[in-house]
Amino acid sequence: MEKYKKLLKENGLKITPKRFAIISYFLKNNKYFTPYEIWKFMKKKFKKIGLPTIYRNLEQFEKIGILTRVEGEENRFYYGICKKTNKKHHHHIICTSCHKISDFEICNFGQLKKQVEEITEFDIKEHHLFLKGICQNCKKGV
Amino acid sequence: MEKYKKLLKENGLKITPKRFAIISYFLKNNKYFTPYEIWKFMKKKFKKIGLPTIYRNLEQFEKIGILTRVEGEENRFYYGICKKTNKKHHHHIICTSCHKISDFEICNFGQLKKQVEEITEFDIKEHHLFLKGICQNCKKGV
DNA sequence: TTTTAAATGAAAATCATTTTCATTTATAAA
DNA sequence: TTTATAAATGAAAATGATTTTCATTTAAAA
Numbered sequence: 642m643e644k645y646k647k648l649l650k651e652n653g654l655k656i657t658p659k660r661f662a663i664i665s666y667f668l669k670n671n672k673y674f675t676p677y678e679i680w681k682f683m684k685k686k687f688k689k690i691g692l693p694t695i696y697r698n699l700e701q702f703e704k705i706g707i708l709t710r711v712e713g714e715e716n717r718f719y720y721g722i723c724k725k726t727n728k729k730h731h732h733h734i735i736c737t738s739c740h741k742i743s744d745f746e747i748c749n750f751g752q753l754k755k756q757v758e759e760i761t762e763f764d765i766k767e768h769h770l771f772l773k774g775i776c777q778n779c780k781k782g783v
Numbered sequence: 784m785e786k787y788k789k790l791l792k793e794n795g796l797k798i799t800p801k802r803f804a805i806i807s808y809f810l811k812n813n814k815y816f817t818p819y820e821i822w823k824f825m826k827k828k829f830k831k832i833g834l835p836t837i838y839r840n841l842e843q844f845e846k847i848g849i850l851t852r853v854e855g856e857e858n859r860f861y862y863g864i865c866k867k868t869n870k871k872h873h874h875h876i877i878c879t880s881c882h883k884i885s886d887f888e889i890c891n892f893g894q895l896k897k898q899v900e901e902i903t904e905f906d907i908k909e910h911h912l913f914l915k916g917i918c919q920n921c922k923k924g925v
Numbered sequence: 926t927t928t929t930a931a932a933t934g935a936a937a938a939t940c941a942t943t944t945t946c947a948t949t950t951a952t953a954a955a
Numbered sequence: 956t957t958t959a960t961a962a963a964t965g966a967a968a969a970t971g972a973t974t975t976t977c978a979t980t981t982a983a984a985a
Contacts, residue, residue: 675941676942693942696941
């Protein structure tokens with residue numbers, strides 16, 4: 642958790658037990674959740690905890706790269722842990738079965754970019770690769 | 784519009800003037816819009832037109848591949864025309880300046896897939912590449 | 926034509942998300 | 956340690972996009 646303490650501090654966010662609890666929950670599960678789901682969990686640990694606090698924190702965590710927002714089922718936004726934390730170029734993959742989320746650094750878009758720019762006549766500024774699949778545990782039927 | 788007439792029919796959707804007006808508007812502009820923006824346009828052409836009708840049609844059009852849904856600014860969902868219409872594998876690129884949307888077919892993810900599967904231990908079922916950039920008109924300052 | 930299922934408008938409901946504001950708390954300063 | 960201050964929070968209410976309901980209209984099959 643030292644890493645996260647440092648990250649919060651670097652970004653001018655105060656270190657609070659609730660923030661650590663949220664981060665720990667994501668780290669422990671490696672799954673993506675809705676703000677509401679996080680709230681349900683947090684209510685078990687803290688007698689006073691409001692849903693807006695969850696929304697506010699998830700948004701801040703995404704901004705500093707601790708979390709990534711994924712568009713899950715039915716038009717809802719979910720958040721999942723991001724181990725790469727803004728530092729390096731990376732993409733995400735989710736398991737459609739158990740909602741596990743992982744990130745990885747390899748990427749070959751650079752080799753395609755020029756061609757796409759020629760075909761579309763756009764100057765490409767960002768690319769986002771998003772993968773869906775089945776994780777190892779789900780493959781094994783866990 | 785014959786293409787779209789056929790598509791609607793194939794998918795069991797009735798052919799109505801309002802549906803054509805919506806599709807034409809997307810075809811003419813090549814930009815992505817919110818349901819509300821489509822509604823504002825449609826109100827000029829039809830004295831009776833409800834916002835739920837817009838929502839219902841955009842959702843159906845996306846389902847049959849006429850439109851694609853993009854996550855635009857500020858947590859809203861936008862819709863843009865998709866010329867490839869579900870037939871071929873393709874990806875989308877948007878202009879962050881004028882909201883133009885285009886699709887293209889070239890893709891090199893196949894070459895990366897195996898490596899990502901090894902690293903992440905996922906079986907990859909879908910990949911989505913989403914690009915943002917500046918279109919030709921905006922580059923020229925139009 | 927007639928029939929039938931889909932499409933629609935209007936109004937209301939839903940529900941995720943955000944805002945407001947008074948209070949609490951982490952942390953920097955003294 | 957104590958104090959000061961800005962950030963974080965809870966509670967309640969507001970917002971606003973999206974969906975539902977249901978009676979009516981309309982496209983298209985019979």
